[in-house]
Amino acid sequence: MITTSSLPLSDRLLTLVLRLCGVLAALVLGGIVVVLLVQALPFLINEGAGIWQSTWQPGQGEYGMAPMIAGSLFVSVLALVLAAPVAVLLAAWLRYFAPRLRRPVLAGVELMAGIPSVVYGLWGMLVLVPWINQWVPPGASWLAGSLVLGLMIVPLALLVTDAALGQLPLRYQRAGEALALSRVGMLRRVLLPRAAPGIVGGVVLQFGRALGETMAVLMVCGNVVQWPDSVFAPVRTLTANIALEMAYATGDHRVALFASGLLLIAVTGLLLMASWRLRGVSHG
Amino acid sequence: MADRVAWLAGWVLLALVMVPVALMVTALWQQSADVLSVGFLLEDPGRAGRSGGIAALLISTGWILALCLLVAVPVGLGCALYLSESLPADSRRAQWLGGVLDMLAAVPSIVYGLFGYQFFAITLGLGFSILSGALALSLMVLPLMIRSAEQAMRAVPMGYRQARDALALSRWGWVRRILLPCAAPGIAVGIILSAGRALAETAVLLFTAGYVLRRPDSLFDSGRTLSVHIYDLAMNVPGGMPRAAATAVVLVALLVVLNLLVRRVLRQPMTEALV
Amino acid sequence: MSEQRTHRAPSLVLESVSVTYGEQVAISDASLQVEPGELMALVGPSGCGKSSLLGAINRMSDGVSGCRVGGRIWLDGEDVRQRHDLTVLRRQVGMVFQQPNPFPLSIIDNLLFPLAEHRVPRGHRRARAEQALRDVGLWEEVKERLSRPALGLSGGQQQRLCIARALVLEPRVLLLDEPCSALDPVSSRVVEALIRSLKGRYTILMVTHNLAQARRLADSVTVCWLEGQCGCVVESNGCEQVFENPAHPITAAYCAGEAG
Numbered sequence: 170m171i172t173t174s175s176l177p178l179s180d181r182l183l184t185l186v187l188r189l190c191g192v193l194a195a196l197v198l199g200g201i202v203v204v205l206l207v208q209a210l211p212f213l214i215n216e217g218a219g220i221w222q223s224t225w226q227p228g229q230g231e232y233g234m235a236p237m238i239a240g241s242l243f244v245s246v247l248a249l250v251l252a253a254p255v256a257v258l259l260a261a262w263l264r265y266f267a268p269r270l271r272r273p274v275l276a277g278v279e280l281m282a283g284i285p286s287v288v289y290g291l292w293g294m295l296v297l298v299p300w301i302n303q304w305v306p307p308g309a310s311w312l313a314g315s316l317v318l319g320l321m322i323v324p325l326a327l328l329v330t331d332a333a334l335g336q337l338p339l340r341y342q343r344a345g346e347a348l349a350l351s352r353v354g355m356l357r358r359v360l361l362p363r364a365a366p367g368i369v370g371g372v373v374l375q376f377g378r379a380l381g382e383t384m385a386v387l388m389v390c391g392n393v394v395q396w397p398d399s400v401f402a403p404v405r406t407l408t409a410n411i412a413l414e415m416a417y418a419t420g421d422h423r424v425a426l427f428a429s430g431l432l433l434i435a436v437t438g439l440l441l442m443a444s445w446r447l448r449g450v451s452h453g
Numbered sequence: 454m455a456d457r458v459a460w461l462a463g464w465v466l467l468a469l470v471m472v473p474v475a476l477m478v479t480a481l482w483q484q485s486a487d488v489l490s491v492g493f494l495l496e497d498p499g500r501a502g503r504s505g506g507i508a509a510l511l512i513s514t515g516w517i518l519a520l521c522l523l524v525a526v527p528v529g530l531g532c533a534l535y536l537s538e539s540l541p542a543d544s545r546r547a548q549w550l551g552g553v554l555d556m557l558a559a560v561p562s563i564v565y566g567l568f569g570y571q572f573f574a575i576t577l578g579l580g581f582s583i584l585s586g587a588l589a590l591s592l593m594v595l596p597l598m599i600r601s602a603e604q605a606m607r608a609v610p611m612g613y614r615q616a617r618d619a620l621a622l623s624r625w626g627w628v629r630r631i632l633l634p635c636a637a638p639g640i641a642v643g644i645i646l647s648a649g650r651a652l653a654e655t656a657v658l659l660f661t662a663g664y665v666l667r668r669p670d671s672l673f674d675s676g677r678t679l680s681v682h683i684y685d686l687a688m689n690v691p692g693g694m695p696r697a698a699a700t701a702v703v704l705v706a707l708l709v710v711l712n713l714l715v716r717r718v719l720r721q722p723m724t725e726a727l728v
Numbered sequence: 729m730s731e732q733r734t735h736r737a738p739s740l741v742l743e744s745v746s747v748t749y750g751e752q753v754a755i756s757d758a759s760l761q762v763e764p765g766e767l768m769a770l771v772g773p774s775g776c777g778k779s780s781l782l783g784a785i786n787r788m789s790d791g792v793s794g795c796r797v798g799g800r801i802w803l804d805g806e807d808v809r810q811r812h813d814l815t816v817l818r819r820q821v822g823m824v825f826q827q828p829n830p831f832p833l834s835i836i837d838n839l840l841f842p843l844a845e846h847r848v849p850r851g852h853r854r855a856r857a858e859q860a861l862r863d864v865g866l867w868e869e870v871k872e873r874l875s876r877p878a879l880g881l882s883g884g885q886q887q888r889l890c891i892a893r894a895l896v897l898e899p900r901v902l903l904l905d906e907p908c909s910a911l912d913p914v915s916s917r918v919v920e921a922l923i924r925s926l927k928g929r930y931t932i933l934m935v936t937h938n939l940a941q942a943r944r945l946a947d948s949v950t951v952c953w954l955e956g957q958c959g960c961v962v963e964s965n966g967c968e969q970v971f972e973n974p975a976h977p978i979t980a981a982y983c984a985g986e987a988g
Contacts, residue, residue, distance in 0.1 A: 179625040187539050190531030194599070195553050197592055201560065201568045208571060255466055262463030266456075274467070281474060283708050285653035287683045288701045292477040294687055295484060295694065323470055353455040374559070381561025383656040384684060408563045408656070415570070415660055430567045434560055441559045445552075541793050612829030618788050619825075620842045620893070621818035630841060631831055 205434065208427035216421075220428065225394045227414070227422035234429055236396050240404035243311055243397060244386055245379040248318035253372050256326035261361065264334050265342075265352050275331065282324035290388030293317040298389055305401040309391035312400040317385045322375050329371030333364040370448030377440035381433060383408040407433060481705075484698035493699060498666055502686050502693055507700055509668040513583065513676030514652070516669065517662060520587030521594065521651050526644055528591075529598030534628065536599070537606035558596040562656040565593050570660035581675040586662025593657055594647040601646060605639020606632060641718050649711045652704065655680040679704045737765040737931040738804035738900050740785070745799035747780040747789060754780040755959035758799070760950045767923070767932040769942035769967075772952030772982070777959030778935045782903045785933070786821040787814060803901065819846060822894030826906040828886035830893070835881070836874035838889060839896045846897060860896040864888040864922055884915025888922060895926075902926065904934040908941065920945060939983060943971060951979045 213220075222233025263271040293313055302308030337360060345355040361368070383406075391403020392413065405413075407429050418426055444450075496506030540547040569589025579585040609632055617627050633640070655678075663675030664685065677685070683700050686693030739762065746756040755777025762768040770778045783789040784797045785808065801808040803820070811817050830838050839857035848856065861867040866888050870881075878889055887907060894902065904923070908916040924945055926932065936942055942949055949971070950964040963976040974980040 177623050177625070180623050183625050183628070184539065187531055187535040190528055191535035191539070191550060193528060194532055194550060194557065194595065197595070198553050198557050198560075200572070201564065204568050204571050205564070255469055259463065259466045259470065262459070262466065266460050266463050270467075277471075277474075280709060280712055283649050283653065283712060284705060285655065285680050285683075285708075287655050287680050287687075288481070288705060289477070291683055291687050291697055291701050292480055295698070296476065296480050320470075320473055327470075351456045353459045377559055381559075381563070383561065383563045388684070388687060408561060411563050411567065412656060412659060415567070427567060427571075430564045434564055437559050437561060438556060441556060445555075544793075610829070612825065612827055613831060615788075615825055616829045616831065616890070616893075618791055619786065619818060619823035620845070620897070621815040622842065622845045626841070626845050630833065635832055 202431075202434065205427055205431045208424055209431050212421060212424040212428055213431075216425075220425075220432075223396065225410075227418065227425065230421065232421070232425040234407065234425075234432075236394050237405050237407045237410050237429070238432075239396060240311070240390070240394075241380055241406040241408065244314040244318060244390065244404065244406055245376060245382075247311065247315035247400070248322055248379050249372070249376050251315060252319035252322040253326055253375075256323045257330045257361075257368055257372075259323075260327045260330035260334060261356055264331065265356065265360075271331075275328070278324045278327050282328065286321065286382060286385040287388070289317050289321050290385035293385065293389035301401070305399075307391060307403060309389055309403050310401045311390065311397045311404045314386045314390040314404065314406070315400075317389050318379050318382060321382070321385060322379055325378070326372055326375050329374070330364075330368050333367030333371060334360065336367065337364055366447045366449060370444045370446075370450075373440055373444040373447060377437040377444070380440070381408060381437055382406075383412050387412055481698045481701050484695055485702050488695045488699040489702060494703070497668065498682075498696075501690055502666060502682065502696060503690060507679065507682065507696075507703065509666065510677055510679050510682050510700070512668055513662075514678040516583050516672070516676060517587045517590065517658070517678055518648060518651055520583065520672070521590040522644065522648060524588065524591040525594050525598050525647060529595055529643070529647075530602055530640065532595075532599045533602035533606055534632075536603045538624065538628070538632075554596045554599055557592075558600075562593060562654060565589055566657045566660050568592075569657060574661055579673065581661065581663030581665075582673045583662055583669055583676045584672045586658045586676070586678075589657050589661045590651050590654060593654060594650050597650055598643050598647045601643025602636070602640050605636035605643070608639065609635045638718050642715050645711050645715050645718070649708055652678075652707060652711075653680060655684055679707075737929060739764050739802075740901055740931050740933060741800075741802040742781070742785075743800040743802070745781065745784055745797065745801060747777060747784050748796045748798070749780075749792065750794040753958040755952070758952075758959075758961045760961065760964045762931055762933055762948070764931055765928045766947040767927050767934060767945055768948045768950060769946035770933060770935045770950050770952065771937070771939060771942055772959070772962075773954060774937075775959070776952040776954045778952055779905050780959075782823065782905055782933065782935060785901075785903060786818055786823055788823070790814070815846070819897045820899050821901045821903060822897065822899035823903045824887070824890050824894055824905065824907050827910050828883060828890050830878035830881070830886050830889050832877065832879055834875045835870050835878045835889065838878045838893055842893060842897060856896050856898075860892040863895055863926075864892045865918070866892060882915065884911050884918055887911060887915070887919055891919075891922065900930060902930045902932045902934075904932060906935050906937060909937060939971075943967065951976070951982060953978050953982075 216232060219232050220234045222231065223235045224231040224233045225236065263274055297316060298308040298313050301310060301313055341359055341363065345359065386406045387409040390405060390409065392405045392409055393403040394405045395402070397404045411426050411429060414422070415426055493506040494511065495508050497509045498507060499505035536547060536550060566589065569585060573579050573585040573588050574581060613631055658678055658681050662678065664677055664681065665675035666677055669676040679700055683697050683704070686697035686700070741761045743759050745758045747754045758781055760768065770781065772778055780789065785801055787808065789795045789797055797809065808817065831841065833841060836857060839860055840853055843853045843856060858867065861870065866885060869885065878886065881889060907923070908919050911919060920941065923932070923934070934945070946967045948964070948966050951962045951970065952959050953962045963970060963974065963979045965975065970979060971983055974983065
């Protein structure tokens with residue numbers, strides 16, 4: 170653009186406003202971290218080590234988050250294990266085996282991705298939990314959480330995989346067709362490995378989202394603070410904990426919740442950066 | 454042979470995904486059948502939500518959504534303009550800003566809730582209010598808005614920019630008469646997507662907009678959105694299930710409409726070019 | 729900086745101009761001289777920096793990050809690179825691109841918009857727009873549909889509109905970057921005729937791949953060539969000289985190899 174000192178006033182004003190807006194985004198991120206830190210830092214310094222204990226009894230000054238950290242991890246990992254293969258394989262299938270289905274299914278999946286987590290959670294409460302309860306009570310459990318969360322992960326993981334496969338140069342597919350290779354073989358040996366960084370990066374991103382999910386897991390996990398002894402045991406995630414207890418927490422209890430929020434941001438941030446690396450996104 | 458198996462296996466996978474969703478929709482529909490009616494939309498809730506409808510909630514939701522977009526859209530546009538016009542695409546600053554935006558998009562919604570609670574409700578003294586909720590929500594949808602708008606702006610053909618430079622047109626003139634009109638469909642899509650995201654959010658609003666069930670009298674009043682209502686009815690109100698399901702049906706219907714709107718808007722540029 | 733309203737087209741002199749993008753030298757040590765009112769064709773294979781040279785003259789290259797321009801460019805004896813006001817410079821030096829790029833506005837707005845931006849008094853705008861359209865021969869074709877979208881015009885008409893858009897600011901120099909290469913042969917001829925009619929009133933520097941076109945239109949020719957990665961000027965002379973009696977072996981080879 171023009172770089173002269175005789176820019177009209179409107180242009181100079183515009184440039185200023187735009188620069189402010191650009192800075193704003195950074196301010197917001199910084200602000201979130203700062204606010205959380207300010208609240209949580211004194212607590213972390215004094216009782217930091219206590220976080221890793223297993224007893225969460227705020228009334229008695231026990232702030233062991235370990236069971237809840239475990240809860241978050243276990244629910245998310247199992248959800249990922251269930252959802253990722255399905256999503257990736259389904260995306261590959263849609264692209265190479267049933268291309269005519271691809272558009273309508275992707276449209277449906279986009280819709281699925283937009284459904285609020287409370288609705289998934291509601292369904293979990295209505296149908297899934299009672300169903301599991303029939304097999305192994307109480308129903309509201311780690312498994313229920315992973316199943317619901319898995320269902321929520323599938324749409325986005327599918328879309329990400331589809332995008333990653335779409336970026337592969339067409340010549341790979343053509344070469345395979347020319348050599349009359351089986352599509353399964355092509356996928357296994359060439360296409361998926363090539364797209365793997367993009368796919369894995371996307372899946373890692375979904376893992377981060379799963380860890381940050383609150384409502385659905387809150388509604389179906391049972392919310393008991395404990396180390397689960399089986400998939401059918403109720404658990405409480407870190408996120409659900411914040412949602413449940415923030416309303417009445419005071420003093421150190423409240424601050425502990427902020428600390429757990431900080432932990433969440435740190436972990437999702439790290440996962441995001443890992444995802445950047447894998448997908449080859451350069452963000453300095 | 455392997456291909457045959459794979460082809461069949463794909464159908465199984467498809468069913469694995471589609472069937473639960475279908476079950477979900479039918480379950481919700483069944484649960485809510487007795488309750489859903491036009492009256493449901495027009496009546497206010499009673500008895501902590503066990504009876505009546507969702508009129509007050511529709512109003513609160515509307516306010517929060519409107520305020521949220523009122524903040525997020527201009528700021529988002531400004532940021533997108535900054536990214537597409539003031540910064541060269543590959544510069545360090547552009548990449549860095551992109552990273553910041555990605556980070557913001559990855560922050561869990563409950564953490565936005567915590568921040569909103571501490572900053573808007575307490576530090577700024579707004580308390581549990583529609584204002585707090587809308588502001589916290591606007592922060593959440595900002596990355597989405599920015600990314601959609603930026604994409605739309607970068608898609609404006611290079612030729613226009615060259616002509617602009619050769620003619621020495623002012624930046625404001627360029628933005629006002631060519632860039633924004635050209636990018637308008639993409640920006641509209643961004644707004645609709647942001648609205649959809651905002652409607653679906655719950656965790657952010659729990660500690661910012663609060664829980665109050667009645668119609669808000671002002672922006673400083675607490676207000677409950679549809680999504681929060683579903684949560685409350687399902688978890689805290691015995692006998693609240695039918696109405697929770699009904700609210701869910703209304704909410705999903707709204708989101709489907711928004712989704713269809715996006716498809717509509719995205720198809721429009723085609724016809725514009727032919728005219 | 730006050731604008732001098734001379735009715736005479738200016739002379740355009742490039743002295744040892746080089747254009748570098750970061751590490752890559754696009755063209756170096758380019759010198760040429762266009763007499764007032766003349767049309768000079770800038771010919772040569774792709775990639776030898778001809779477009780970059782044009783960009784240096786109206787300082788479009790200023791906007792490209794990492795771009796450095798060396799040497800001097802004289803417009804009627806004034807050093808273009810010393811000027812502070814780019815707006816005035818770009819008013820005096822109009823540019824037309826290879827791909828027609830009218831704005832997504834109505835036909836008349838394509839002309840009124842730049843006029844408004846350059847603060848031409850309201851009363852004069854319509855008249856200037858109409859004059860520009862007449863100058864490019866579009867007036868009769870579009871006068872009934874001035875408020876229709878410019879993008880609805882054919883390729884040739886769009887390019888003529890782009891030329892009109894450049895003319896409407898009353899420049900004295902025209903930089904044409906392969907103005908016909910994206911057009912079909914018929915439209916190409918129409919635009920060529922238009923360019924011919926502009927000679928004399930404007931000093932024109934035109935990049936073209938089409939040697940026959942250069943022969944038809946140009947008063948003088950500058951031949952560029954690629955030395956390794958970098959472009960350079962090989963010969964610069966009157967039109968007949970270059971084609972009938974080339975001084976440089978490369979010129980001879982180039983003109984022989986390309987029949988048009």
